[in-house]
Amino acid sequence: MKALVYHGPGKRSWEEKPKPVVKDPADAVVKIAKTTICGTDLHIMKGDVPTVTDGRILGHEGVGIVEETGPAVTNFKKGDRVLISCISSCSKCDSCKKGMYSHCENGGGWILGNTIDGTQAEYVRIPFADTSLYPVPPGADENALVMLSDILPTGFECGVLNGQVKPGDIVAIVGAGPVGLAALLTAQFYSPAEIIMIDLDDNRLDVSKKFGATKTVNSSDGKARERVMEMTAKKGVDVAIEAVGIPATFEFCQEIVAAGGHIANIGVHGKSVSLHLERLWAHNITLTTRLVDTVTTPMLLKNVTAGKLKPGQLITHEFKLDEIMKAYDTFGNAAREKALKVILKAA
16 A cells, blocks of 8 residues: 655655554554644654654544454444544543543554554554544535544644633634644634634634634734733733644743633644743643543534534645645645645545
C-alpha cells in the first residue's frame, strides 16, 4: 500500500509500505476513505514530537471501511463504515475508567501516527477497535465527520471545557487555525457574551466572524494586548484559550487573562515557555493543560448528525490521497493558500 512516511524533521515521502494486519484480537484493519492533516503533523515535521521516529506513517484522523477484525472485536464487522478516533482506548484501565483515554495504561492513548503507524495511508491498523472506532450514521457528511477524529473534541475538551466557559464570559481564543476555530464553534454551546479571536492572518479572522466570533484582533502590529484590554474595560478576559503552541502566544494569554480567569492551553509546545508567577500568583488564575481524551466524541457526533454543529465548514481544500505531498505543502503554507482543513479522499 501507499503511505505518507516521516523520515526526520523536514523529511517526508509518499512511498510503498506493507499493508497492516491484525496483530491482537482486539484489532481492526480499516481501509481509509477520507483523512486529513493536523497541525500536530506539522509540529512532528518540525521535530517537536520526539516520540515519532524515522519510518513512521503519520496521521491520526479519518473515516474508513472495516477490512478485517480480530476475534475479540464484537461491535464492528467487515464492511462497516467507521469514524477513527485520534485516541485509542482499552476502556478497562484506571485511566480509561476515569475518561482519561489519552493516558490509557494498556498501550492506548495518542498512538496513531505517533508510536504506531497512522491514517495517512491506504490502510491502518486500529488497536482496541471496539472502543476506538465509532459507527458512521447513515447519510452522514463524512467530510464533516473527519473533523470529529481530533480537532473538534480537542478544541472542546482542551479549550472550552478546561477553560470552564460559561454564560456571560468574555473568551479570547489565541490562534484562529482549525483547532482554535473548533474551540470557537463549541464555545457557543455555553453562550459566552463575547468571543474575541486573535491571529496574524486577516483571512482566518474573517472566517472567525462567519463562525460566530464577536470581535477579532490582528496581532501582527504588536498592539494586540492593548486592544484586548480596551475591549474588556482594562480587566482582561475570563477565559484565554491558547491554540497555537509557541512561547509568544502562551505569554500573550498570561497578559490578557483577568483576575479569577482561566488559561486553557491547547497548543502543542515544542519549546519551553515562561510562566510569570511573579505577576499571576495573586490573581487567582487557573491554568490547564490537556491532551484530548475524545470522551466527548459521542455527544459531538450527535450534534453534528443533528445539524447543530457544522464542522464541515472548516474544510477549504480537497485532494486525492495520492496528492498528499501537495496537500502538505498547501496546509503548511496556510496563510498563502487560505487553508484551514484539507480533506484527502481515497480513490
